[in-house]
Amino acid sequence: MRIKMSMFGFMGFLVWCVASIANASLYVEITGGVAAGLPIALVPFGIEGSDSGSVEDLSKIIKSDLENSGQFKALNFQAIKEFPTHQNEVHYAYWQGLGIEDLVVGRVKKTGSTFSVNFALLDVIRQKSEGAARSPLLAMHFDNVRPQDFRALAHHMSDCIFEKLIGVKGIFSTRIAYVSVTEGSKGTTHTLEVADSDGFNPKPLYRSAYPLMSPAWSPDGKRIAFVSFEKNRAGVNIAEVISGHVERLTQFPGINGAPTWSPDNQTLALVLSKDGSPKIYTIDVGSKRLSRLTEGAGIDTEPSFAPDGRSIVFTSSRGGKPQIYRVALDSRKVERLSFKGDYNAKPSLTPDNKKLVMLHRDEGGLFSIAVQTLNTGELKILTRSSLSDSPNLAPNGMMVLYGSSVGGQGVLGAVSLDGRVKIRLPSREGNVQEPAWSPFVK
Amino acid sequence: MKRWALHNGLAQWLTPTHYTPYFLASVLMHVFLLVFFIFSLETSYNNNQLPAKPGEIVQASIVDQTKVDEEVTRIKIAEKQQSEEQAIREKQLTQKLEQVKHAREQEQVKLDQLKKDMAAAKQQEQERLAEIKIFKEKEQKQLEDLKQEKEIEKKKLAALDDQRQAEQDRAKVMRQEREKEEKKKNEAKRKSMEAKQLAAAKAAKDAAILAERAAVESQGRITGEVQKVLGIWAEKIKSNKREAFGLATDLYCKLAINVLPDGNVKVRLLQSSGNAIYDDLSIKAVYKSEPFELPEDPLVREQIKSFELGLRNDEGAE
Amino acid sequence: MRTKVKVLGSVVLSLLLLGLVGCGAKKGSSSGYDADGDVVGVNDTVRFYGSDISPADEKGLLAKRTYYFGYDGFDVSDEDTLSIYAHAKRLLNGKRAHVRVEGHTDERGSREYNVALGERRANAVANILMLKGVPQDQISVVSYGKEKPAVAGHNESSWSQNRRVVIIYEVE
Numbered sequence: 001m002r003i004k005m006s007m008f009g010f011m012g013f014l015v016w017c018v019a020s021i022a023n024a025s026l027y028v029e030i031t032g033g034v035a036a037g038l039p040i041a042l043v044p045f046g047i048e049g050s051d052s053g054s055v056e057d058l059s060k061i062i063k064s065d066l067e068n069s070g071q072f073k074a075l076n077f078q079a080i081k082e083f084p085t086h087q088n089e090v091h092y093a094y095w096q097g098l099g100i101e102d103l104v105v106g107r108v109k110k111t112g113s114t115f116s117v118n119f120a121l122l123d124v125i126r127q128k129s130e131g132a133a134r135s136p137l138l139a140m141h142f143d144n145v146r147p148q149d150f151r152a153l154a155h156h157m158s159d160c161i162f163e164k165l166i167g168v169k170g171i172f173s174t175r176i177a178y179v180s181v182t183e184g185s186k187g188t189t190h191t192l193e194v195a196d197s198d199g200f201n202p203k204p205l206y207r208s209a210y211p212l213m214s215p216a217w218s219p220d221g222k223r224i225a226f227v228s229f230e231k232n233r234a235g236v237n238i239a240e241v242i243s244g245h246v247e248r249l250t251q252f253p254g255i256n257g258a259p260t261w262s263p264d265n266q267t268l269a270l271v272l273s274k275d276g277s278p279k280i281y282t283i284d285v286g287s288k289r290l291s292r293l294t295e296g297a298g299i300d301t302e303p304s305f306a307p308d309g310r311s312i313v314f315t316s317s318r319g320g321k322p323q324i325y326r327v328a329l330d331s332r333k334v335e336r337l338s339f340k341g342d343y344n345a346k347p348s349l350t351p352d353n354k355k356l357v358m359l360h361r362d363e364g365g366l367f368s369i370a371v372q373t374l375n376t377g378e379l380k381i382l383t384r385s386s387l388s389d390s391p392n393l394a395p396n397g398m399m400v401l402y403g404s405s406v407g408g409q410g411v412l413g414a415v416s417l418d419g420r421v422k423i424r425l426p427s428r429e430g431n432v433q434e435p436a437w438s439p440f441v442k
Numbered sequence: 443m444k445r446w447a448l449h450n451g452l453a454q455w456l457t458p459t460h461y462t463p464y465f466l467a468s469v470l471m472h473v474f475l476l477v478f479f480i481f482s483l484e485t486s487y488n489n490n491q492l493p494a495k496p497g498e499i500v501q502a503s504i505v506d507q508t509k510v511d512e513e514v515t516r517i518k519i520a521e522k523q524q525s526e527e528q529a530i531r532e533k534q535l536t537q538k539l540e541q542v543k544h545a546r547e548q549e550q551v552k553l554d555q556l557k558k559d560m561a562a563a564k565q566q567e568q569e570r571l572a573e574i575k576i577f578k579e580k581e582q583k584q585l586e587d588l589k590q591e592k593e594i595e596k597k598k599l600a601a602l603d604d605q606r607q608a609e610q611d612r613a614k615v616m617r618q619e620r621e622k623e624e625k626k627k628n629e630a631k632r633k634s635m636e637a638k639q640l641a642a643a644k645a646a647k648d649a650a651i652l653a654e655r656a657a658v659e660s661q662g663r664i665t666g667e668v669q670k671v672l673g674i675w676a677e678k679i680k681s682n683k684r685e686a687f688g689l690a691t692d693l694y695c696k697l698a699i700n701v702l703p704d705g706n707v708k709v710r711l712l713q714s715s716g717n718a719i720y721d722d723l724s725i726k727a728v729y730k731s732e733p734f735e736l737p738e739d740p741l742v743r744e745q746i747k748s749f750e751l752g753l754r755n756d757e758g759a760e
Numbered sequence: 761m762r763t764k765v766k767v768l769g770s771v772v773l774s775l776l777l778l779g780l781v782g783c784g785a786k787k788g789s790s791s792g793y794d795a796d797g798d799v800v801g802v803n804d805t806v807r808f809y810g811s812d813i814s815p816a817d818e819k820g821l822l823a824k825r826t827y828y829f830g831y832d833g834f835d836v837s838d839e840d841t842l843s844i845y846a847h848a849k850r851l852l853n854g855k856r857a858h859v860r861v862e863g864h865t866d867e868r869g870s871r872e873y874n875v876a877l878g879e880r881r882a883n884a885v886a887n888i889l890m891l892k893g894v895p896q897d898q899i900s901v902v903s904y905g906k907e908k909p910a911v912a913g914h915n916e917s918s919w920s921q922n923r924r925v926v927i928i929y930e931v932e
Contacts (some may be wrong), residue, residue, distance in 0.1 A: 028672045029752035033683030033727065071687050101684075101726060126722075129507065129706070130730040166686065167719035211907035213871060232860055232902050234875075254901060255879055258872040271872065279878045299876040315873055322873055345870035359870050367868060387914065389870055398687075405867075408914055418687050434871065 015204050017182045028210050035420075037073035038165060040066060043118070044077065048083030049110035055147050058106065058117070061154035062161065065172040068198065068414070069162060069258060070421025075100060077253040087120045092128040100124050102165060103139070104157075117142040117153065121161055137164050151200060171394045172197055172214045175438040176401060177205070177215040177224050178412060182430035192226055194241060197437070200413070205239050206246050215436040218261045224248070224258035224436070225268055236270055238285070250283065262309050267304040269293070269312055273316070280314055280327065293327055294334070300325075304348040313337065313356065315345040324358055324372075338372060340379045350397040350417070356389050357400055357417075369402050371417060382419040400436040401425075475549055655741050667742040670750065672694055675734055683727035685755060686719060693720045693755045697728060700748045705733025712750060724753040774864050810900040821846035826910075827885060829923045831866075835846070836888060843884055847927055848892035855898075861886045863903040866919035871905055878903035885925045900930070 014175045024162055042059040059077075066072040075098060085091045085107045092410075095103050097113075106119030121138035138160055145153055151316035152173065159170030180191045190212040206212065216366035217224055224239045228248075235251035250256045254273035261268060262414040271278050280293040280303045294300040305312055318325070324338035324347040338344040343361030350357065353374075360370035360381065369382045369391045378433045387405040394401065397417065404413045410431030415422045425432075573702035627635060708727050714721050728751065736743050825847075827840040836844065851857050863882030865874040882901045889899055911918040 013489045024646070026668065026672065026749035027752065028676045028749060029754065030680045031754040032684040033680055033723075033755070035687070038684065038686065121752050125729045129709075129732065165719070167689075167717065211904055213875075213905075214908060229902065229904065229907075232862075233900070234902060255875055255903060271876075273876075273879055278879065299873065299880075301872045301876050302870065315870065317876075322870075343869065345873045361869070387867060391505045400803065405914065416687065420687060436762050 002274055017092070023140065037071060039073050039075070039099050039104045040104065040161075040165075041075040041080065041095060042066075042077075042104045043080060043083055043106075045106040045108050045117075046083075047108045047110075050108075050115075051079050055108065055115065056150035056154065056155045058108065058150060058157065059104065061151060062094070062104065062158045065155060065158035065170075065198065066161065068421075068423050068427065069166075069170070069172075070416035070418075071162070071166050071398075077251065087122055087139070090127075092122075092124050093379070095124045096128050102161075104161065113146075114143075115145045115147070117145055121155060121164060130171050148255075151196065155196065155198075163357075168398060169440060170397050171396050171399065171437070171440070172393060174410075175221075175269050175441070176425075176435050177217060177438070178432055178435045179215065180430050180432050192224070192239065192371065194224075194438075204289075205244055206237075213434065214258050215434060216260050217436055217438045218265050219263050219267050219439050221439045221441060223265075225261065225270075226292060227257050227259065236268070249288070254278075255301075260304050260312075262305050263307065264309060269305065271301045271303070282329075293329070293332065302346050307351050307353050307382050313347040313349060314389045316349065318414060324356060337374065338379075339377065340372075344366075348391065351395070352397065355397075355417070358391055359389055359391055369400055369415060371400075380419060382415045382417070383413065383422060388413075392436050394437045399437075401437055403433040403435060465483070468553065471549065472553075475546065481717065541548060596734060652741060652744065664739075664741055664745065667739060668745045671737050671742065671746055675731070676751070678731045678734075678742065679727050679753075682730035684723055686723055688757060689720060690717060691755065693717055695721050695724050695753055697724060697751045698748070699751055701734050701736065701746065703736070705736060707732060707734060715753075720753075720755065727753070793920050818846050820848070822850060825927045827925045828920065829881055829925070831919075831923065832877075833923070834877075834884050836884050841888060844888045844927075845892060847892050850890045851889065851894045851898050852892070854932075857888070857929060858898050858900070858909075858932055860928045860930050861899060861901045862908075863901070863905075864908060864922055864924050864926070864927045866922045867906045867909060867914070868919070869906075873905070874904045874905035875907075876905075878905045879926045881923075885927065891920060 029405050040065045044057065044059050047055070061259050063074045065079075067074050074342050082091060082094050086105060090103065090105065101124055103122040103124050104119060105122065106117065109116045109118075116281055118141050119138070120136040120140075123134065127134050139365045140157070140160065142153060155172040158172040162168070162170030162172070174193050174197045175196050176197055177192060180193055180202075182191070185240065187209060190208050190210065191204045191207040192212050192215055193202045193204050205224065206226070206228075208228055208230065209366050210232065212229075213227040215224050215226040215258050222241055224241060226237055226239065228235055228237055230248075230277050233251055234254070234256040236249045236256045237246050238249055239246045249268070250270065250272070251260075252272050252274035255271055255278050257278075258271045259268050260270070262282075266285060267282050269280060271439050272281050272290075273279070275292070277297055278299050278301050280300050281293070282291045282293055283289065293312065294304075294314070294316070296318050298315045298316055299322070300314055300318070302315040303312045304314070304324075310330070311326050313324055313326045316325045317323075319336070321342040322345045323336055324344050325334050325336050327334045337347070337356060338358065341362060346359045348357050349355070350371075356372045356374055358370055358372065359367055360379065360383065361367050362384070366384050366386050367388050369388050370379055371382060372379045382400065383402065383404070385404055388402050390401075390403040392401045393399075394414075399416055401412060401414050404411055410433040412425040412432050412435045413422060414425065425435075509752060673756075693715040694713075695711065695715035698710040698712045700708040700710075702708065709725050711721055711725065737746065785826060811897070821843045824840075824843040827836060827843070829835070847859065851859065861882045863878030863880070865878045865881075869877075879901065882903055886899050886901050909918075909922045910924065911921045913919075
């Protein structure tokens with residue numbers, strides 16, 4: 001009793017305890033909690049009618065997805081001693097004893113050349129405390145699943161679990177585009193590639209002996225704009241993701257760079273230096289009608305549309321050093337957004353329009369991925385390394401992909417917007433750079 | 443009494459009246475002895491002066507040798523005669539002194555015996571007095587005891603009367619209640635009246651006990667206990683509340699919590715935060731904190747068995 | 761500033777005459793010039809071009825096609841200016857010749873911003889050519905930013921070799 005009292009005395013300041021017994025209702029309030037990932041367990045799926053090694057392990061892919069999101073703390077497979085494959089087989093006390101809040105169980109059954117898959121997401125805590133009356137959070141069934149669809153199916157399951165438990169759309173079924181640079185006997189090869197969000201299943205979209213830069217997905221996910229330097233002339237191109245067809249959109253003297261799509265898929269913003277200093281232009285993709293958006297002598301580059309499509313944030317040296325500005329599309333009025341440090345570039349706004357992700361050079365000269373809260377101006381550094389660049393937001397606004405360098409090799413990293421989770425995407429030989437996250441797949 | 447009044451000083455010493463004659467005799471004897479002793483001392487003193495006289499005589503005359511010799515012889519004889527007389531006289535005196543001494547010693551023995559007798563008598567008297575005193579005290583105490591007994595008896599009798607009266611009253615009340623009950627029963631037919639009354643009586647009894655306790659206990663102490671227990675519970679819930687990453691800020695939800703006797707809880711969402719995820723993790727935080735340790739004091743337990751919990755997420759949640 | 765340029769120019773010229781041509785690589789990163797304009801003093805140094813330079817010297821100047829810059833710098837050194845003059849003369853003499861002026865940066869910072877910085881460097885060189893009378897259609901400017909490093913390292917000695925402008929004869 002005494003221990004508890006002293007404990008209360010010690011911890012009391014953490015708790016806002018407002019107790020009143022004047023009325024019948026006694027009230028107490030707590031603020032905050034423990035910052036931790038959601039403890040989840042993924043039980044290896046049961047397999048009927050086939051060898052366990054014959055298909056991709058769905059629970060393994062889901063586990064990796066959820067862990068990479070930074071929102072989950074998944075139980076190690078070795079720690080699992082019970083192997084239910086259906087909600088009816090679950091002993092909730094066992095899982096609660098392991099500190100698990102949610103549980104995923106499932107079965108794979110081979111029928112002919114395809115598989116049928118069942119899985120359920122179960123709320124361990126409330127199931128145990130509120131009883132059997134509760135139904136599973138998710139219970140899904142899939143038929144005619146081909147072995148090559150297993151990864152996509154697992155990502156889809158991850159998306160469903162993520163959205164159910166985190167309340168935000170999952171990004172596991174999205175794709176990423178990036179540029180890989182490989183050295184060969186015929187010199188350097190630059191390849192625009194598209195892969196799953198976890199880096200698996202890379203597919204080349206465009207190859208060139210010249211540098212390739214700045215891939216940008218159209219909001220409908222059907223096209224990718226990028227910069228190439230065929231015959232040593234910069235140009236902006238548009239590639240059809242499915243057909244692989246590439247068309248050159250602009251090839252003005254000087255810079256043709258930094259393309260970015262408007263939310264309605266109709267307009268590209270880009271950078272041209274045909275009239276002097278690099279400036280932001282918009283071009284109608286259909287009519288190719290060009291319109292200059294910014295003026296002045298300094299460098300304006302790296303445009304990015306605001307989520308509402310009514311303004312563009314960009315990098316400008318108009319103040320002497322590169323900083324982030326915003327220009328309204330209707331009034332062309334320009335305002336400065338970044339104020340901390342003397343190098344802020346490559347801006348993008350989060351889907352809620354509240355935060356600005358950027359490349360920031362700190363006092364030590366290191367280039368870091370940083371996020372600035374717009375209404376407070378507070379700047380938070382997410383990664384710190386000398387060679388980070390190309391920050392690119394996930395469509396749900398929770399992760400930032402970026403290019404980095406490890407041992408002189410270009411690699412792709414991802415960091416959660418709160419800075420808690422940093423992961424490295426699997427890379428193959430050569431340098432991988434300039435990641436671009438696709439929109440949600442419909 | 444009149445006689446002792448004349449000798450006030452003595453009377454102070456001599457409280458026992460029948461010892462006075464001995465004492466008087468003793469005093470008189472002492473006076474006599476004293477006078478005798480002083481007189482005898484005076485006599486012996488005069489005799490002691492005698493040896494100085496011959497010297498005066500020698501200095502008187504020296505004339506002729508023969509005469510002188512005669513005279514010397516005569517003197518010598520005389521002297522011899524004188525010294526013999528002296529010796530006799532001395533012997534007589536010594537004898538007398540011896541006699542006096544002996545008498546005095548006898549007297550002293552008598553006196554000592556007298557003193558002893560007196561002390562013994564005194565001692566006897568004191569003992570007797572003490573005995574009398576103890577006896578009197580005993581008597582007094584017995585008297586008092588008797589008195590008390592009588593009073594107790596009286597009280598007992600009175601109590602018995604009261605009891606009888608109370609019994610009579612109770613009997614009366616009971617009779618009345620029984621009558622009432624019978625009336626009620628008649629009014630309400632034969633329903634589950636008994637059970638209801640029993641429950642009501644129990645509740646009333648509980649309420650009465652609690653009311654009594656509440657009256658006795660200080661309200662401040664209970665409030666303090668309740669706050670303390672709530673604080674411990676709130677800390678436990680907080681430690682089980684997982685702050686989800688990337689949630690909107692300034693979320694707040696309110697839960698109604700009923701703590702069951704086994705320490706488990708029933709949770710009801712009173713006010714949603716507008717974010718289902720936040721509501722859910724708040725509810726889970728409470729369930730994860732089971733069991734809640736109930737305080738022993740029934741009054742505190744009564745107060746705390748249901749309460750409302752507000753959960754707010756951290757500002758900035760990062 | 762302009763006087764300083766002249767004096768330094770004379771020193772550089774004497775050094776060149778002593779046969780120290782081709783040491784530009786060393787000079788690039790350690791150039792003492794401050795970032796205060798694009799093509800400062802070009803008109804005043806005209807006299808260094810033409811009859812002052814012997815044919816042997818001109819050959820050496822034309823052999824130089826890479827010019828180095830300080831960190832965040834866009835200033836062309838006097839030594840490099842002489843070389844660029846030589847290229848201007850050659851372009852003026854051979855009307856069919858065409859050069860591509862490539863701008864590059866080191867690997868630090870944002871890619872597209874580096875493209876803009878590289879273009880500024882390339883323009884600094886191209887402007888000297890044009891100021892010497894080379895028509896614009898004989899010059900094309902391209903910036904690769906940090907996409908085509910000359911040296912692969914990740915330290916200042918590598919970076920100083922990557923902050924560069926290269927003149928490439930597309931048509932000799």
